[in-house]
Amino acid sequence: MTVDVPSGMPAKVETPAPGDPRLARLSLNQRTTAGWSLREAIDGTRAAGLDSIGLWREPVAEVGVASARAWIDSAGLRVSSLCRGGFFTASDPAERAAALASNRAAIDETAALRAGVLVLVPGGLPPGDRDLAGARCRVVDAVASLVPYAVERGVRLGIEPMNPIYAADRGVVSTLAQALDIAEQFPAGAVGVVVDTFHLWWEPGVGAQLARAGDRILSYQICDWITPLPADTLLARGMMGDGHIDFATFTRAVSAAGYQGDVEVEIFNADVWAAPPDQVVATMARRYVELVEPYL
Amino acid sequence: MTVDVPSGMPAKVETPAPGDPRLARLSLNQRTTAGWSLREAIDGTRAAGLDSIGLWREPVAEVGVASARAWIDSAGLRVSSLCRGGFFTASDPAERAAALASNRAAIDETAALRAGVLVLVPGGLPPGDRDLAGARCRVVDAVASLVPYAVERGVRLGIEPMNPIYAADRGVVSTLAQALDIAEQFPAGAVGVVVDTFHLWWEPGVGAQLARAGDRILSYQICDWITPLPADTLLARGMMGDGHIDFATFTRAVSAAGYQGDVEVEIFNADVWAAPPDQVVATMARRYVELVEPYL
Numbered sequence: 001m002t003v004d005v006p007s008g009m010p011a012k013v014e015t016p017a018p019g020d021p022r023l024a025r026l027s028l029n030q031r032t033t034a035g036w037s038l039r040e041a042i043d044g045t046r047a048a049g050l051d052s053i054g055l056w057r058e059p060v061a062e063v064g065v066a067s068a069r070a071w072i073d074s075a076g077l078r079v080s081s082l083c084r085g086g087f088f089t090a091s092d093p094a095e096r097a098a099a100l101a102s103n104r105a106a107i108d109e110t111a112a113l114r115a116g117v118l119v120l121v122p123g124g125l126p127p128g129d130r131d132l133a134g135a136r137c138r139v140v141d142a143v144a145s146l147v148p149y150a151v152e153r154g155v156r157l158g159i160e161p162m163n164p165i166y167a168a169d170r171g172v173v174s175t176l177a178q179a180l181d182i183a184e185q186f187p188a189g190a191v192g193v194v195v196d197t198f199h200l201w202w203e204p205g206v207g208a209q210l211a212r213a214g215d216r217i218l219s220y221q222i223c224d225w226i227t228p229l230p231a232d233t234l235l236a237r238g239m240m241g242d243g244h245i246d247f248a249t250f251t252r253a254v255s256a257a258g259y260q261g262d263v264e265v266e267i268f269n270a271d272v273w274a275a276p277p278d279q280v281v282a283t284m285a286r287r288y289v290e291l292v293e294p295y296l
Numbered sequence: 297m298t299v300d301v302p303s304g305m306p307a308k309v310e311t312p313a314p315g316d317p318r319l320a321r322l323s324l325n326q327r328t329t330a331g332w333s334l335r336e337a338i339d340g341t342r343a344a345g346l347d348s349i350g351l352w353r354e355p356v357a358e359v360g361v362a363s364a365r366a367w368i369d370s371a372g373l374r375v376s377s378l379c380r381g382g383f384f385t386a387s388d389p390a391e392r393a394a395a396l397a398s399n400r401a402a403i404d405e406t407a408a409l410r411a412g413v414l415v416l417v418p419g420g421l422p423p424g425d426r427d428l429a430g431a432r433c434r435v436v437d438a439v440a441s442l443v444p445y446a447v448e449r450g451v452r453l454g455i456e457p458m459n460p461i462y463a464a465d466r467g468v469v470s471t472l473a474q475a476l477d478i479a480e481q482f483p484a485g486a487v488g489v490v491v492d493t494f495h496l497w498w499e500p501g502v503g504a505q506l507a508r509a510g511d512r513i514l515s516y517q518i519c520d521w522i523t524p525l526p527a528d529t530l531l532a533r534g535m536m537g538d539g540h541i542d543f544a545t546f547t548r549a550v551s552a553a554g555y556q557g558d559v560e561v562e563i564f565n566a567d568v569w570a571a572p573p574d575q576v577v578a579t580m581a582r583r584y585v586e587l588v589e590p591y592l
Binding site: 202 | 465477521524
């Protein structure tokens with residue numbers, strides 16, 4: 001009997017085999033299999049029959065962008081996204097300059113990896129600072145200052161609205177509506193949004209906002225909202241189907257908005273990380289073909 | 297030296313003495329001092345020089361509404377709110393009928409206690425149900441069915457939008473904008489909103505929504521958003537000043553909307569509950585006169 005991890009429940013569908021057309025748009029965000037090195041993640045993605053992977057800057061930096069690109073090319077994979085830029089809400093001028101420099105480097109890496117989008121996680125309130133409106137204004141300013149650099153390199157910037165659980169410490173942009181209010185100040189070819197079910201499933205009117213987003217949806221990331229919420233809220237994301245999110249309805253709305261890109265599974269969860277990565281990938285593929293792919 | 301609890305930091309202002317006019321609108325929600333019985337909470341509120349208390353149904357039921365009312369009258373207190381009605385998102389007909397019956401009883405109790413408002417916590421998704429839009433529709437239906445009963449008894453119903461952290465399991469109404477969309481379907485004298493800083497501090501455009509709310513603001517509850525979020529998210533609320541919320545800006549907006557009622561401190565937090573309740577009340581009074589009262 002095949003079981004799903006980390007739930008241990010019997011699998012409801014068979015694991016799709018490599019070459020199954022239903023896997024064509026599924027991407028493994030490498031943080032879902034945090035125990036794997038970049039090399040292992042590339043091999044594991046390929047072995048599972050996926051064509052796409054979402055990368056993180058730190059493991060790419062460990063081997064160097066050129067090696068990473070060579071490995072990706074050799075494996076014949078797409079890079080659905082690079083995580084992550086952003087964290088540019090500092091009010092201190094030196095910290096702000098450093099953040100922008102880091103983002104320019106991230107843009108260079110995104111271009112070198114030919115990733116579909118650079119994911120921007122805005123960042124939280126500076127320590128001791130309670131001016132949320134001010135931090136949100138600095139997000140707009142930072143995006144504005146990065147757009148010319150990104151456009152020159154053919155890189156699209158994806159603002160990721162974050163669940164309000166992270167508003168203080170990780171992401172001051174809290175809704176898709178708010179992310180679009182920012183993105184729409186720039187050309188659609190330059191700035192869009194990253195749509196993550198964990199962050200947005202609860203947003204009133206999110207269906208209308210997805211329609212509004214249209215071709216500004218640069219990435220569709222999926223994982224579930226589980227309760228009780230794990231003690232470490234940074235690791236609170238669940239495998240699709242283990243929580244409360246209606247993936248059929250959400251995915252239909254993303255699809256109706258015209259999104260044709262990859263669907264990236266990004267799960268931060270201690271139980272997922274403790275499970276054998278190849279089993280995690282198999283579970284994620286099963287859950288995807290059961291709960292998500294039919295609605296694309 | 298006077299110290300604040302539970303932080304142990306030196307107090308920045310002196311504890312306001314009974315009779316201090318700055319305390320005129322401060323109310324102790326009795327769950328902030330969960331270790332106190334109703335009798336102790338009434339006495340503690342009075343001893344601290346406060347004129348108002350927010351009650352919960354369960355401790356009131358333990359002594360009976362008539363006794364509770366007599367004690368409150370004898371102490372010369374106002375009842376700023378009764379917590380709580382709501383939890384009426386069940387789809388099962390029998391569960392739904394039971395929830396509505398419980399809410400009618402809560403309306404009776406609110407009237408008997410002459411409380412300013414019955415706080416409605418909408419409730420989450422039924423077990424195994426992922427239809428968030430459906431649950432939100434049932435909130436509207438439940439409020440509609442309760443309004444005539446409440447109006448007959450002179451009770452105002454306050455819909456409490458909840459931080460999205462609770463969208464799955466406690467409150468499917470997630471923003472002030474959404475709560476107002478519901479409340480405005482009914483007369484302002486019958487249905488309003490409960491504004492809690494913990495739930496709403498992050499909401500984009502909340503200032504405009506507070507202005508829109510106007511005299512529909514039936515209660516202003518305060519506590520802070522602290523990080524790292526405590527492991528039990530139900531006990532994640534902090535003492536004002538211990539977290540990230542800008543109480544000056546938020547309070548100014550509540551005041552500008554015309555709110556002239558009590559300001560209720562409602563803190564669910566294991567460290568607060570472990571501290572001596574009289575010291576918690578003293579800290580809360582100091583933090584209130586420092587961070588909130590000047591902006592009313």
